[in-house]
Structure formats: C-alpha cells, structure tokens
C-alpha cells in the first residue's frame with residue numbers, strides 16, 4: 249500500500265502544517281517585540297544624548313564661570329595635581345594639559361599665619377614667585393571627597409596682590425605721617441624752648457626795672473611790658489606742653505603730694521587775676537578728703553591752672569569756684585564759673601587742639617585753643633577723663649575725674665565737734681558761701697547764708713541764736729563794719745571778716761574795725777576750724793603762711809654761686825639775689841663753677857651757702873658739676889660734713905631733668921624763670937642761724953638736708 253495514501257499520512261501532513269503555522273506565528277510575535285524594544289532603546293539613547301549635551305553644556309557653563317572669576321583652583325592627591333584650572337596653570341606658567349598629573353609647586357616667598365574655619369577649612373595668605381613676579385594669594389583649603397571613600401586636598405585662591413600693596417602703602421603713609429608729626433612736635437618743643445630763654449630775660453628785666461623807682465607813667469609801661477611778656481610766655485608754654493604731650497615725651501611722675509597745698513598754690517597764683525577783674529575765686533576741699541595722694545602733682549597743677557585760668561579769663565561778673573572731692577573712688581575736680589557758658593554744640597570740640605567755642609574773627613579773648621586739648625590729654629594720660637556741662641544758674645562747669653591713689657599714711661584731717669554751732673555767713677559771692685556751708689556742716693554745725701547786710705540783720709533779729717558770723721568784705725567795707733557793730737551788739741562770740749590778700753593790705757586792723765579777727769579768701773577749712781573752735785586764750789588773728797617771710801628781714805648775707813652761661817639770666821639771678829640781701833658770685837660755665845666751689849672747699853676762696861646750677865652749660869654741664877662736687881666732698885671732707893646745697897635750674901623742668909638732677913646729687917630742681925618765692929624758700933632754709941656753712945656743720949643743717 250502506498251504510504252502516502254494511507255490515513256496516517258494525511259494526519260501527519262496536517263500535524264506538520266499545524267506546527268509550521270504555530271512556529272510562524274511565534275516568530276511573527278517575537279519580531280514585533282524586538283521591533284518594539286529597538287524603538288524603545290532608540291528613545292533611551294536619544295534621552296541620554298540630550299542629557300549628555302546638557303551635562304556638557306552645564307560643565308562648560310561652570311568652567312567658564314570659574315575661569316571668568318579668575319580664582320585659582322587646584323586639587324592634589326598627595327603632592328600630585330589631579331585637577332587645576334587655567335588660572336592655576338597660568339600661575340605656574342604651564343598649560344592646562346601638562347599640569348594635571350604633575351607635582352608642580354610655586355615657590356613660596358612669604359606666608360601669613362593660617363586661620364582655621366568651622367567645618368575644617370583653613371584660610372591663609374601666601375606670597376608666591378610666579379613668572380609674572382611675586383603675587384599674594386589668599387587661599388581657602390578644604391578636604392573634598394572623590395570616589396570610593398578617597399579624598400583630595402582642594403585649594404581655591406584669589407589674587408590679593410593689589411590689596412596687600414594698598415595695605416603696605418597705607419602702613420608706610422601712616423609711618424611717614426607719624427614721623428612728620430613727631431618732627432613737627434620736636435620742632436615746636438625745640439623752638440618754644442628756645443623762645444623761653446630770651447623771654448625769661450625780658451620778664452625778669454621788666455621785674456627789676458619795676459623796682460627802680462620809676463615815675464607812674466614809666467611804671468605803666470613796664471607793667472604793660474610784663475603783661476605782654478607773660479601772655480607770650482603763656483602761649484609758648486602751651487605750645488611746648490602740647491608738643492611734649494604730642495611727641496609722647498611726657499613722663500608722669502608718681503609721687504606723694506599734698507592736695508591742700510596744691511590747691512592753695514593754684515589759688516595763690518590765680519588770685520591776682522581774679523582780683524584784677526573784681527571776681528571771686530573760691531577753692532574748697534571736700535571734708536573727709538585725704539591729705540595726700542599719689543600722682544603727678546605738677547601735671548595736676550597744670551590741669552587746674554588751665555581750667556581756672558580759662559574760667560577767670562571768660563568770667564566778667566561773679567566768680568570761679570574750685571571744688572575737689574571724691575566720687576566712686578576717683579578724685580573729682582570741679583571748676584565752675586559764672587561766665588558766658590559754652591554752647592552745647594561746642595562742648596566736645598573745645599577739647600580738640602586749636603578749637604575755640606567762638607572761632608569767629610570777632611572773638612574777644614586771646615588764646616591758642618590748646619589749653620583744653622592739653623588738659624584732656626593729661627587727664628587721659630593719667631587714666632582719667634574731662635568734660636564740661638552747663639552750670640546751674642549760668643556759666644560752665646568743668647569736671648575732671650582722675651584715679652589718683654591715696655598715699656600711704658595719708659591722714660584725713662580731723663574735724664572739730666561743732667554740734668549745734670550756728671554760723672551766719674554774709675556774702676553775695678557765688679561760690680564761697682556754699683563752700684563754707686559745706687565746711688561748717690561737715691563739723692556738725694549749721695550755716696545760715698545772707699547775701700547782704702540787710703538780710704543779715706533780718707536773720708539776726710529772726711530769733712535764732714548765732715555763735716559766730718563770717719562777713720565778706722565784698723559786701724562793702726562800710727556795710728561790713730556797720731554790720732560788725734550790730735553783730736557785736738547781738739552778743740556773738742566770733743565775728744570774722746573775710747578778706748582777699750589785696751583787701752587785707754588795704755583794710756587796716758580788723759579789731760579796730762570791730763571784728764574779732766579775719767580770714768584770708770579763699771578760706772581754708774583748717775583756718776576756719778581753728779578760728780571758730782574754742783580756744784584756751786584769745787589768739788592773734790590767723791595769719792596766712794604765704795603772707796609772711798620770717799627770715800627775710802633778719803637774714804644774714806648769704807653767699808650764693810650762680811652758674812649760668814646766659815648773661816641775661818645770670819644778671820637776672822644775681823640782681824634778684826642782691827634784692828634778697830645775698831652776695832652772689834657768677835660763674836660763666838660749669839668749669840668755672842667747679843673751680844670756685846673747689847677753692848671754697850679748700851679754703852682758697854669764699855665758701856658758698858647755696859649753689860644754683862644751670863643744667864645746660866658749655867664745657868661742663870650742671871649735672872657733671874654736681875657729681876664732681878659730691879665726689880670732692882666725699883674725698884676731702886669728713887663723713888660728718890653736710891653737703892653743700894646744690895639746686896639745679898632748668899628752662900624746662902621735665903620729670904627726666906628733675907630725676908637726673910637728683911641722681912647727680914643735687915638737692916632740688918627749680919624752673920626758669922627763677923621763681924622768686926621758690927628761691928626765697930631756699931634762702932630761708934639755708935639761712936637758718938649757723939646751720940649751713942659747710943665748714944661749720946651743725947645738727948640743724950643735717951636735719952635740713954634730711955627733709956629735702
């Protein structure tokens with residue numbers, strides 16, 4: 249049988265055809281899937297391509313931004329550069345392509361200390377040698393992670409060469425300006441110092457001329473000469489002081505000084521000016537203030553003189569009050585006046601140099617505008633401050649606060665017990681009565697103030713029983729005398745008249761005028777307490793120490809050597825000494841002075857009671873003379889002998905000069921122009937009977953030296 253014609257064959261063909269159909273169908277399906285996937289892949293590739301473009305674009309964008317900024321960027325793995333931008337490559341003079349993978353480093357010229365920032369970054373400036381010269385780069389250095397936990401060190405730097413050069417220029421310009429300023433101050437100091445010498449001569453000669461029996465017209469001219477000279481000297485002194493403070497040359501002394509004495513000196517010096525203007529000058533130390541402080545007495549006096557001088561200069565009516573107290577551990581100085589006051593908008597400026605409250609050409613008062621600048625600088629130098637405010641009732645109130653320590657063993661003056669003592673104070677002065685009230689209250693007493701005789705009478709009749717009355721002669725001489733009669737009649741124990749030193753001379757006898765005594769203005773607390781405290785027996789009126797010179801009249805003729813190279817100064821000193829009944833001997837330089845002293849010591853020439861030594865002299869200066877004299881004394885004279893009093897005289901008593909004079913063996917250092925009072929004090933000291941002749945030593949002379 250034909251196999252193909254069997255039924256089995258037909259079935260097989262059908263099955264085969266079926267399989268073939270299925271296979272074809274499957275293939276068709278797979279082709280469709282592949283076509284679909286191919287289309288999807290093509291889409292993905294498209295997207296990736298777009299992203300790649302975007303990334304490349306973005307990278308280009310940032311790269312151009314970085315390059316445009318000009319910052320230097322470098323990344324190093326160890327010392328090897330793994331990335332550097334064009335700016336960094338240019339810094340090294342390399343191309344971008346050659347720098348990556350290299351160990352290239354710029355040469356370090358200088359660097360500044362690094363600063364660590366939060367987050368571990370460091371900031372530092374380096375000066376690097378580059379092909380274009382030295383450049384300063386300010387770096388920020390950070391550690392940045394890269395792949396697989398690895399890190400590289402990245403530095404981003406900015407060229408700050410121009411800034412550094414600017415800073416350097418500023419430093420140099422500042423140094424130049426400071427140098428010029430110092431030179432200016434040195435120049436001013438030198439010039440004003442040179443001005444002083446001839447000026448002292450003019451003033452001294454005017455003084456001497458004034459004592460030669462001139463007619464009234466001539467005396468007026470001499471007074472004018474003296475006043476103008478003094479004004480000029482004041483200006484020169486201001487400039488000199490200012491220059492010294494400016495040049496930082498001012499050394500502050502740190503010595504124990506008597507506060508009361510200081511205020512008295514200032515009042516005494518300034519009182520004539522106040523009197524000449526017919527205004528009050530009152531001074532007051534707050535009760536409980538220690539007697540002695542530690543600081544620079546001379547500079548403090550200068551502060552006071554400037555403030556008080558200004559106050560008197562600008563006040564035409566009323567007066568000036570100086571009050572010293574303590575406030576929060578500081579010494580509080582107040583100088584108040586009843587003058588025109590200072591406009592609020594000028595109260596800061598006037599402490600600047602060359603500034604005046606009224607800068608207009610029409611201003612009435614002379615001055616350099618340096619006084620307050622000096623005051624402020626001195627106060628600041630002492631660790632304190634100064635300011636001005638309007639005084640209640642009109643005028644100005646200058647306040648200075650200084651941290652001056654209380655001296656060891658300083659006493660607080662004892663107060664009398666004036667419990668229930670009632671004192672009537674008759675005065676119309678603006679400051680004195682208030683100060684007296686404070687002084688009286690501190691002792692426990694009560695002060696009642698009356699501005700004139702009428703008011704005083706009303707008070708006396710008012711039923712209060714007073715123990716004492718203080719009457720200011722400023723209410724009028726006749727009114728004061730008439731009032732004294734009423735006060736006596738009212739049965740008061742004490743009735744004192746208050747007089748200024750000038751009035752004291754003119755007033756006549758206070759007792760004859762009906763008073764029990766007098767007080768000199770500005771009234772010191774001590775004098776008041778002494779005068780009004782119960783005394784065992786009636787005492788003579790208090791005579792202020794400054795108005796008496798016990799040794800002057802009876803002094804023996806002292807022999808004084810004046811060593812001075814300037815002829816005019818020498819003439820001045822010798823004439824002044826002659827006035828004081830001394831026998832002066834002039835030596836033109838240090839060598840001549842030493843020879844004269846040596847002759848005196850050897851008995852080959854006159855011996856001297858006192859030697860005034862100019863510090864600056866040709867041949868041998870004053871210090872060298874003093875040292876030689878002290879050596880001579882040690883070698884030739886026994887240990888019991890008391891040294892010859894040697895007093896330095898200097899045109900410019902800076903603290904350094906004084907210290908050098910004392911170190912050279914001198915006993916004191918006086919300023920030129922020779923202050924008559926200071927000279928007189930020395931003469932009084934050496935004139936103590938039989939005490940100071942070198943060849944006739946005595947215990948007195950020893951004690952005198954001990955107190956120097």
Ligand code: ADP
Pocket residue numbers: 558559560562585587588589590598603604605606614615616617618619620621644
């Ligand atoms: P000078 O007095 O030489 O002008 P100062 O520095 O001492 O310079 O004072 C500066 C200015 O401050 C003065 O010119 C004046 O205008 C003002 N002044 C100072 N003290 C007083 C005062 N007590 N009353 C009014 N004005 C004053």
